[in-house]
Amino acid sequence: MTRRHLVTGAASGIGAAIADLLHERGDELWLLVRTEERAHQLSPAFPNAEIVVADLTDPAGLEKTLYDAVLPTELDSVLHIAGVVDLSPVAEQSVEQIREQVDVNLISPMVLTRVLLPALRARQGLVLVVNSGAGLTAHADWSAYAASKFGVRAFADSLRAEEAAHGIRVTTVYPSRTATPMQQKVHDQEGSDYDPSRWIQPDTVARSILHVIDLPSDASIPELTIRQGPSRP
Template identity: 60%
Template sequence: MTATHLVTGAGSGIGAVLADRLVERGDELVLLARSTERAHDLRADLPGATVFVADLADADAVARLADQLPERLASVVHAAGVVELGPVSDLSTEAWQEQLAVNLVAPAVLTRLCLPALRATGGTVVFVNSGAGLFAGPQWSAYAASKHGLRALADSLRAEEQGYGVRVTSVYPGRTATPMQQKVHDQEGRTYDAGDWIDPATVADAILHVLDLTPDATISDLTVKPR
């Protein structure tokens, strides 16, 4: 039976590479797009993928997907995310709300919706976290808070779902050469050179390793750092 994977953030960066890898090996994809225009782009880039429109910043929009999701999923990979740096003294309420909504609340809601399909296959949930989910530096408060929360979500979910055979992994990439990393450099006032950082394909391959684990083991946490 062909495996079906739900991937968020498949439009760029790590999620895009992972989606390509899964399609290349003949797996089925379910993707989320924040707009109809973005959905059109994803369908053009990944023919055959099922694409739903739901803005991850809107938990209600995510919840409305409940009746459209497959009955069986081999995995759910949460690769989407947003970042807005700034000191606590300057960060707006909107910046806090968007990062918490997209990086934490949406994964929680979407995972809840997908649990029956994951339990049906003994599937895997992968949360693409960040080094900021382990340590919070200056200017990173809101993003790091969302990622620290994502770590807590994963740890709790892992304990809850063990009896159902669902595996849960948090992946903590260091700085990776993605459009988000370029935005971070712009906000930091630094020159961006993709060659300085992890290739997104390296992280995608690490996620594939997690997805392809034999049933005798699980990887709870995986850190990938630039050399």
């Protein structure tokens, strides 16, 4: 039976790396992207994938888009990898900054999972959330992002308890700093030079996620923390 996966954030970084791995081995993919432009960019690399344009910054609109789209009736996994970050101290945050991070990193994954639960239950599938070290510890200037990541961690924990009876497994992945466009933005906002060779590579995280996806049904990995190797800063 061909395995089926829905991936958010497949346009770059960790999402692109895991989509490549799944595509290479012949799995069926549904890829959520924010704009038609990104859909056109992804189409040549994933000619057999179903690409769904859905804006994670608009959870209410996302729900309508999903119900109007042609989605699979059975899924082996939903991989929540898309995310946004915008660093600022609490004293300077705008409502728009807070709202975008909470919508994309927390509310939209909750909405997407709810809509796809019947398909996941049909195959006793996996819900995987790529979180962050900020989902474990909140530092100065990271409050909105960390709040969204603490929240999605709680969502995953609740979902795991609720859906165990349906055979659904839920995994939260906590990668340390990874060489992605988001990490470059973080460095820009921190005012530091960005050298991608210093950080974990997206493919490393993707291969760890692939291990979780392929785990036999007699085991589960509720949480996976990926740290930089000893030679890394």
